Amino acid sequence: MRKNRSLTAATLLVPMLWCGDAQAQSDIPRTAFGTPDLNGIWDYHHLTPLQRPREFSDKATLSPEEAAVYESNAFNRVRDQRARGANFVGVDLWHEEALAEWKMDNNRTALITDPVDGRVPALTESRRTELSAVTRFRGRPRSAEDRSLGERCLIAPQSVPPIMTLIENAMLQIFQTPDHVVILTERMHDSRIVPLDRRPALPSQITPYMGSSTGHWEGDTLVVETSQIDARYSFQRSSEEMHVVERFTRISRDALHYEFTINDSRSFTQPWTASYDLQRSDGPIIEYACHEGNYGLTNILAGARAEEAREAESGGEEASESSPNRSSPQ
Numbered sequence: 001m002r003k004n005r006s007l008t009a010a011t012l013l014v015p016m017l018w019c020g021d022a023q024a025q026s027d028i029p030r031t032a033f034g035t036p037d038l039n040g041i042w043d044y045h046h047l048t049p050l051q052r053p054r055e056f057s058d059k060a061t062l063s064p065e066e067a068a069v070y071e072s073n074a075f076n077r078v079r080d081q082r083a084r085g086a087n088f089v090g091v092d093l094w095h096e097e098a099l100a101e102w103k104m105d106n107n108r109t110a111l112i113t114d115p116v117d118g119r120v121p122a123l124t125e126s127r128r129t130e131l132s133a134v135t136r137f138r139g140r141p142r143s144a145e146d147r148s149l150g151e152r153c154l155i156a157p158q159s160v161p162p163i164m165t166l167i168e169n170a171m172l173q174i175f176q177t178p179d180h181v182v183i184l185t186e187r188m189h190d191s192r193i194v195p196l197d198r199r200p201a202l203p204s205q206i207t208p209y210m211g212s213s214t215g216h217w218e219g220d221t222l223v224v225e226t227s228q229i230d231a232r233y234s235f236q237r238s239s240e241e242m243h244v245v246e247r248f249t250r251i252s253r254d255a256l257h258y259e260f261t262i263n264d265s266r267s268f269t270q271p272w273t274a275s276y277d278l279q280r281s282d283g284p285i286i287e288y289a290c291h292e293g294n295y296g297l298t299n300i301l302a303g304a305r306a307e308e309a310r311e312a313e314s315g316g317e318e319a320s321e322s323s324p325n326r327s328s329p330q
Contacts, residue, residue, distance in 0.1 A: 028220070028250050031176060036220045036250040038174045038181070041283040044258070046165035046276055047074055047102045050236075052110035052118030059109055060118065067107040074102065102167055111165070111274040113259075120236050120272060127267045131237060144297055149232055150188075151297060153290035155209040159190035160233055161226045161244040162260035165276060172278075173285050174248075181215055181222065189288040194224050201227060207240065209233065222248040239266045254280045 029037040047070070056062070062070060105111065110118030123131075149155045157164055163172065169187035176182075183192045194215040202212040211229035215222060224246040231240035242264040249257040259275035262268065 027253065029253060033178045035176070035217060036222075037176070038222060038248060038250060038256065039176050041171060041173045041281045041285060042256055042278040043171055043281040044163065044165050044276065044278045045102055045167065045170040046105045046111075047071055048105040048108050048111055048165070048276065050111050050164065050274060051120055052112070056109040057117070062104070062107045062109060064107065067104050071103060105165075105276045111276050112272060113275055114273040115270070121268045121270045123237060123267060124265075124269055127237065127239065130239075144301065147297060147300075149209065149230070153188060155190065155230075155233065156185065156188040156288075156290075157233075157235070158185045158187050159192065160210050160229060160235070161192075161213070161224070161246055162235065162262070162274070163246075163258065164235075169286075169288065171281060171283065171285055173283070181224075184285065186285050187288050188290045204228065207231065211244075220249060224248070235262070237267060238262065238264045241266045251277070256280070 031037045031039075052060075112118045112120065115121060144152055150157065158166060158170075158172075163183075163185070166187070171186040173184040174181065175184070179196050181194045181196065183194065184190070185192075190210065192210050192213060194213045196215045196217070198216055199214060201214060202208075206212070207228045207230050209230045211226040213224055213226040215224040217223070226244045226246070227242070229240065229242060229244075235242065242262060245261045245263070247257075247259040249259075251257045256278040257275065258278055259273065261271055261273045263271045
């Protein structure tokens, strides 16, 4: 009799669970063409780091009390920078307001979910050797082209997959049609156009700044695959062979789950995955206008040329070895 009652309860429970899932799915807004509606502005301010800090090596999540302390400490670190003389106008204009929204993603200690230790996998030995050679080769920049893509206002890391969280300007807008999705990032105001017709990637010799992206739907999840990213861009010391798989899933009216997997056997000893949630926002998206009044790069290079002129006059090269204008690997 007890066994029969258990079977009856289990039989009743399965339809109840299915109804619950169906109800959750019905609450998700959908487009006129039937797919989950991803349109709108989404906020991805998060304090949770990509990699798990060593201090939390045994903790995947923090208690609410621990998370509050972690968030408070992060806020105070920015305040301390001001006290040490880093109080420039940019911090006053955007960091104060952004910090108020800077929270951990569900109290997680790392965005990385695989490997389970929450850390970026080790570099391959060949990649270490390759990066070491690049570091030795690079010297002082001779022109704007020797500086990084971001410093030249050509592309921002958030415009290139994967989309990483930020303290400020962490907004994106998604536009949907039946055959395309457009992802507009506020920083640096770039639009990634993703066709959904499973067309082949661009010819291998074409390597756009943001790579070649194609997308398709797997159930209610939008899957975007990107490769052929410009070799001058590197994510966590990745190579131009990096292949990124992104998954966008509308999990409620106000939340969008984002997951990405990095495949780059040339650089990493294994593929790895990270994720976080974006929150719906009323916006607006603000034009980043990075190039407008961008005289910093001009001044940096002018300063380097002035140092060289001074060195030529003195006949010494000591400053050349210690100059702060030395270019670093991207």
